[in-house]
Amino acid sequence: MNAHERVRERFTELAAAFGLLTRLPVHRLPLSIIQTRSDAVWAYPLVGATVGALGGGVCYWASTALKQRFRYDDSLDVFGVHGVGGALGTLLAGVFAAASVSAAGGEAGVSGLLEGNPRQLLVQAIGVGATVLWCAIGTWITLKIVDALVGLRVGAEHEREGLDVALHGEAMGI
Numbered sequence: 001m002n003a004h005e006r007v008r009e010r011f012t013e014l015a016a017a018f019g020l021l022t023r024l025p026v027h028r029l030p031l032s033i034i035q036t037r038s039d040a041v042w043a044y045p046l047v048g049a050t051v052g053a054l055g056g057g058v059c060y061w062a063s064t065a066l067k068q069r070f071r072y073d074d075s076l077d078v079f080g081v082h083g084v085g086g087a088l089g090t091l092l093a094g095v096f097a098a099a100s101v102s103a104a105g106g107e108a109g110v111s112g113l114l115e116g117n118p119r120q121l122l123v124q125a126i127g128v129g130a131t132v133l134w135c136a137i138g139t140w141i142t143l144k145i146v147d148a149l150v151g152l153r154v155g156a157e158h159e160r161e162g163l164d165v166a167l168h169g170e171a172m173g174i
Contacts, residue, residue, distance in 0.1 A: 094124030
């Protein structure tokens, strides 16, 4: 194992550990900010470990293998972490929601798929679908405006020369 692989492995282990820890609050776990009625979806803390482990693995896969498979440019892994991870977390809220934990102020809580309420998973899936559609339309409109004003690509000569030199006048002396 070379140095790059060791560092990458350490960062992966560290990311998984922090991902797991951030999903283990003392009393309750908010799985989703999406309002299902008048309250957010909540579940038991042990579910947080499950969601954290699944989320960490799926986000890592989306930020590495999925990105390589579809060859899209995402240097900060925003889609892999926030897009894929957010969709997964929202769907898992529909699976793990616990009525006993989300009940408040005399109102009944929200149950998820594991408590016999498949409708909640459908509600969450519709929310994910609506979000994807909203983001796709907004991105398309934004890209069309930017393309009309300044263009989306630089010329081939600038790409060959390097954008640091061509656009910013910065060169690294070796």
